[in-house]
Amino acid sequence: MGRPPIDRRPNALLAHWHNRTGMSNAALARAVTTKAAELGEQHVTADESSVRRWIKKGETPRAPLSQIICDVISEQLGEHLTLADLGFGPRGVQDAGHPDLPWEASSTIGALAHIIRSEHMLPTTRTTPEARDVHAGPQLLDPLQSWVSAPSSVADTSPADPAPGRIGMSDVENIRAVTTTFRDLDNRHGGALSRKAVIGQLDEAVGMLSGTYTAETGRALFSAVADLGSVAGWMTFDAGRHSSAQRIFVTALHAAAEGGDKAIGAHLLQCMARQMSHLGHYEDALDLVALAQYGARRRLTPAATSMLASLQARFHAILGNLDDSERATDQAQEAFTRIDSADEPQYMAFFDEAELCATLGVAHQIAARKSPTATRGHQAEKSLRLITQALTHRPEHRVRSMAFDHLGLARTHIAVGELDGAYEETRRSLELFGVISSRRVADRLVELHDEAEPFAGGRLGQDLRQLIAAAVQSE
Known part of the structure; x- marks a missing residue:
């Protein structure tokens, strides 16, 4: 029911909490066997010798047993x-952020190592309080379903005769x-600078909604x-202000519904989809x-x-x-072969061949990372070809x-172990990163830093990770 760690040290942390329960x-x-049965894990059992191995030999029980042990001890202690x-950390590492740490050398060493690792972790907006406050699942999706059928309630607020201060189509065009x-x-x-x-501009535009206008102009x-809200939300997302960005996207979606504009609504939903993917x-x-596709x-x-x-x-690849x-x-x-740019709205101009x-x-x-070794190279070749083609066609201002x-x-180079290519492309990315302000790019750099960890023992892998760390931490 377990696998011994490499060093076979006793698990002092488990012994400490076990002693605190007062249980033999x-x-x-x-208790573990009973809890497993309650959870429908009939195949999971434990006996007295199992507990001794976990504590004395430092064996780490496989999932779900390790979590069941944790649940039992937590319930017994009421915390x-x-x-x-x-x-039960990776490779037998004993990290403890809990203040009730055992007064024992190996536990102290493990806890210190954990703290040091935590201090050296690169900053990412995915773990900020703002990111944790983002709504997800039914809490987000259920209210948005109404967008599909929500009618516009915009009424004609203009007097019969044109009046000074009435909002017209010229204001909309502005x-x-x-x-x-x-x-x-x-x-x-990048989004942070502007x-x-x-x-502020969105605030001015929202103020105009309380003015007088015809129903057509109002919509x-x-x-x-x-549309302006989609840009404000996107910039806010790019700056790493995730819950604020989500609030802007949602209220802008309501504005799209009032305008009877399903297309801009779909655009806002795809912005929200990208944010949700970014946050995992x-x-x-x-x-x-799917909601965007159906609703529009x-x-x-x-x-x-x-x-x-x-x-x-x-997203399917992920x-x-x-x-x-x-x-x-x-x-x-x-669908791309059917595009006529003259018939596309301005906000879709970004979706060109490069995009x-x-x-x-x-x-x-992503498929290369998920694929068996035999097909990984084929997926990577497709990725390199397509992204290189994207770079060839990118306008300079992007x-x-x-x-x-x-x-x-x-x-992609990292996915197939090509460190030379990964290092060179990272260097080029960082040259551009130095002239923009984008927390999204920084977050992706942190992902690359983590993906390069298996190669950290070699000089080039270490250099790559240090290169990224220096750039992200200076942000």
Whole structure:
């Protein structure tokens, strides 16, 4: 029922908490077996000798037994303990953030090692309080279902005769022009630098919603505000302010519904899907894409259809659904052949050949990491070809996207153990990272840093991780 750690040291942390319960070895074994049965884990059993091996020989029980032991001891003591508190960390590492640490040398050493490792962990916005406050699952998705059928309630608030101060289509066009300007600034410099400015502009635009206008102008105004909200939310997301970004996206989606604009609503949902994926809520990301596809099914342009399918390909790959990922890739490529840029809205201008290739290239990169060794190289070749093609076609002002592209190439090289290529592409990504302000790029760099850990024992792997660490920590 267990596997001994390499050094076979006694588990002092487990012994400490076991002693605190006052239970004998036999009593703990009985409680664990009973708890396992309650959870439907009939095959999981323990006896007195099992408990001795866990404590005296430092054997780490396999899942789910380790968690069941943790649950039993936590319930017995009336406080929440983690696997790490019981010394069931990776490779037998005993890290303890709990203040009730045993007064014992090996536990002290293990706890100090854990603290030092924690202090050296690179910063990431995925673990901030803002990220933890983001709504997910049914809490997020259930309220958004109403977007599909929500009617516009915009009424004609204008007097019969034109009056001074009445909002007209020229005001709407001004908002759209400002939105285009901020979208360009975001692409060139990242979201953090202009985030407060775009939110200030959004505040001005929202103030206009309380003015007087015809019903037609009102719907166009709500639509324009929704689009400006998509940029404000995106910049806020890029700056790592996740719960704030989500609030902006959701309220902008309501504005899109008031404007009767299903297309901009779908655009907002794909922004939210990307955020959910960034934060590790991959099922939610897929559900948001599906909601966008269904809710705007009669309003989706070929570019929007292709974009949503390409995101599906990426999210399915992350979840290990490689066949579904391939099908979505085919759908994205087919829809892309039908695009006529003259018929696409301005906010879809970003989804060009470069963006399609980059998104699908990342999907193949993820598939390479998920694939058996025999097919990993084939997936990596597709990824390298597509992302390189993306870089070839990127407009110069898409600086952040180019940083992501080089980072994508680096991660593909890492997936197949090509450290020279990974180092060179990381260096190029960091050159661009130095001229933008984007916490999203920083978070992806941290992912690459973690993916390079298996190679940290070699000079090039160590250099790569140090290169990333220096850049991210200086942010």
